[in-house]
Amino acid sequence: xxxxxxxxxxxxxxxxxxxxxxxxxxxxxxxxxxxxxxxxxxxxxxxxxxxxxxxxxxxxxxxxxxxxxxxxxxxxxxxxxxxxxxxxxxxxxxxxxxxxxxxxxxxxxxxxxxxxxxx
Amino acid sequence: xxxxxxxxxxxxxxxxxxxxxxxxxxxxxxxxxxxxxxxxxxxxxxxxxxxxxxxxxxxxxxxxxxxxxxxxxxxxxxxxxxxxxxxxxxxxxxxxxxxxxxxxxxx
Numbered sequence: 001x002x003x004x005x006x007x008x009x010x011x012x013x014x015x016x017x018x019x020x021x022x023x024x025x026x027x028x029x030x031x032x033x034x035x036x037x038x039x040x041x042x043x044x045x046x047x048x049x050x051x052x053x054x055x056x057x058x059x060x061x062x063x064x065x066x067x068x069x070x071x072x073x074x075x076x077x078x079x080x081x082x083x084x085x086x087x088x089x090x091x092x093x094x095x096x097x098x099x100x101x102x103x104x105x106x107x108x109x110x111x112x113x114x115x116x117x118x119x
Numbered sequence: 120x121x122x123x124x125x126x127x128x129x130x131x132x133x134x135x136x137x138x139x140x141x142x143x144x145x146x147x148x149x150x151x152x153x154x155x156x157x158x159x160x161x162x163x164x165x166x167x168x169x170x171x172x173x174x175x176x177x178x179x180x181x182x183x184x185x186x187x188x189x190x191x192x193x194x195x196x197x198x199x200x201x202x203x204x205x206x207x208x209x210x211x212x213x214x215x216x217x218x219x220x221x222x223x224x225x226x
Contacts, residue, residue, distance in 0.1 A: 035215075037163075044206065044217060044219050044220045045155075045157075045163065045206050045208075045220075046217065047208070047214060047215040047216060047217060050213070050215070059213035059214060059215075060214065061214045062120065062214060095162055095163075100165070100168055103210070104151065104153070104168065104169075104210040105153035105165055105168035105169075105208070105210060106153070106155075106163075106165060106208075107165045107168075107174065108165075109162035109163055109164075110162065111162060112162060
């Protein structure tokens with residue numbers, strides 16, 4: 001069965017950096033686009049970024065463009081999110097998610113990792 | 120960016136009721152719309168993709184319709200496990216965007 005396991009969350013000061021990882025299994029990781037979606041405490045879902053299966057295409061939410069970088073290592077079945085210049089408003093649970101087909105809907109989600117940006 | 124709105128923001132209903140949730144896009148998105156269900160403390164679950172296609176394993180009481188700018192999610196006969204928050208998401212153009220959510224409460 002599909003499993004997505006995020007790691008790397010924690011408490012970080014404003015302006016600092018953090019890198020999230022997501023290990024995928026139970027599917028052909030190298031054949032699917034992958035997304036990051038976040039959810040601030042008590043709030044709705046916010047799409048963050050997507051990367052195509054071959055890393056050629058990457059797209060970002062306006063709120064993170066220029067600060068966050070999505071990448072993947074298909075040899076390790078792992079997705080990454082490098083987050084720089086973190087702000088308090090980046091505090092959220094970050095979900096790694098598998099694209100269903102052609103960079104559209106998300107059909108599987110990880111359990112999420114909490115990032116707290118606070119001094 | 121495409122803005123997504125949902126109505127109502129919350130609704131109270133009883134087991135067995137039929138419930139409809141509406142999602143509207145700020146511009147046409149063809150059928151590039153998905154619906155998700157989220158329960159507290161859990162990740163979302165895909166219910167519907169391409170506006171009206173039922174995701175594998177999702178009960179047939181869930182259905183989606185619409186195209187262009189106006190979409191609906193219908194639950195034909197509410198079950199106790201359906202009380203949750205529902206989100207729509209457009210996948211027509213980047214950045215993808217979610218609606219603000221509709222909380223379905225037990226009456």
